[in-house]
Amino acid sequence: MQVVTVEEGLQRLEAPFTDSAYTLDIESVPIGQAYGRVLGATALAKMDYPPFRRSAMDGIAIRYTADTRSYRMLETIGAGEVFQGQLEPGEGIHIMTGAMVPDTADTVVVKEALTWSNETEVTVPSRIEVGQHIILAGEDIQIGQELLPAGTVLEAEQVGTLAGQGYSEVSVYRKPRVIVLTTGREVQDPTETLRVGHIYNSNRYLLEGTLYALGVDVVGVAHLSDAPGTVDGNIATVQHMLDTLGPVDMIVSTGGVSVGDYDTMPELYERLGATTLYRRLQMRPGAASFGGIITVREYHTWCMGLSGNPTAAMNQFYLLVLPLLERLSGRATMRRWIDCHLGEVVDRKHPLDRYYQGHIVYEGGSCWAYPNLGMTSGGLQALSVANGLIKIPSNSERLERGAIVKVFPFSR
Secondary structure (H helix, E strand, O other): OEEOOOHHHHHOHHHHHHOOOOEEEEEEEEHHOHHHHHOOOOOEOOOOEEEEEEOOOEEEEEEOOOOOOEEEEEEEOOOOOOOOEEEEEEEEEEEEEOOOOOOOOOOOEEEHHOOOOOOEEOOOOOOEEEEEOEEEEOOEEEOOEEEEOOOOOHHHHHHHHHOOOOOEEEEEEEEEEEEEEOOOOEOOOOOOOOOOOEEEEEHHHHHHHHHOOOOOEEEEEEEEEEOOOHHHHHHHHHHHHHHHHOOOEEEEEOOOOOOOOOOOOHHHHHOOOEEEEEEEOOOOOOEEEEEEEEOOOEEEEEEEEEEEOHHHHHHHHHHHHHHHHHOOOOOOOOOOEEEEEEOOOOOOOOOOOOEEEEEEEOOOEEEEEEEOOOOOOOOOOOHHHHHHOEOOOOOOOEEOOOOOOEEEEOOO
16 A cells, blocks of 8 residues: 655646646636636737826826916816817816826826816915826836736736736636546435434535635536445446546545545545546645646546545545645646744644644734644534634644644645
8 A cells, every 4th residue: 555645645646747747728718707817828918007197186287387386177078088179387176086188288286286266267286396296107017027927826906907907808718627536325405304323424515615616617527426336327427427528637535545444435436547646645634645647648536536535535625635626727827835933832742744624813923823722523513613724743742832833724
């Protein structure tokens, strides 16, 4: 049995990226569908921004004349309007914030600083700086400059920047396409009446929901029996999904990866053509695991067999599945571990690395991590409040409150 550390397992899984710069295809999507996607090519500025000189204030735009304080107003323009005339020395126009400053105007005076003699004659302050309150064309962005590098995750701010540059479509990496499998004769869907000795299928909804939140396309879901004699039928089911739902970038399954008589998922993956990368992880909870890759003509489908216990499965998901999905999505910057202060004493020495789900908060300007020390691998309650994973290294002595620990935040 191939037993590896979490770090070794991830290194093996990521080999296709380092060996051949493996990435997904790039596609073009409408700007309104770009949220959460990853930019596939460097975005360059299509124009100067602002594209013209703009007024930074409500007030008047004047053609400044030294030693002149009285100006005659010719017209009023708002944002989106253009003054068609020419200003002579001592003349100006009413102008609103964001409106285009005429070529013959060189200064804006704010409304609050003006003294009006009548509707067209106005007196300006004695001290004026030529060019004040005018935002120059290209002051923010110059045409041709790099707006966003490839690999940028497009949140609202980035999408807004692209829209402001006239991008109606954006080149992004294709979303990873994933099949979700759950296993177990004792597992039922929540829509069914629960039978004695059975449990509801929480793992399906844990995985589906997490994948959807990550912007992944879940292209197929199936529940497989682990009853004796069902392996061939399960293999046929999954092979049919691969044949009809392709391309499939990853299969994520829960259950059937330990050493019991009914743990047949490693056999299923291997018979589907997967090269086994590991069969067990040096961690708690979540040691029972499978990692492999099916390669067909240089195209890869990762096979990620997670524990059937919800907490253990989600630990494995964040440690191994998530980094792969981020690489497949084309992200230039991966989610990282951060340093936090331990929120309570941990006095449980163990020969393996332990990963506690916990609550991460900021108190007094510092990050504090509160592990759920009562967590069990099959528990559900902790999942509803956890927002990060706290690592306690193997053979750690007693860790006091305030000790620095590594934390992996769940949020994007």
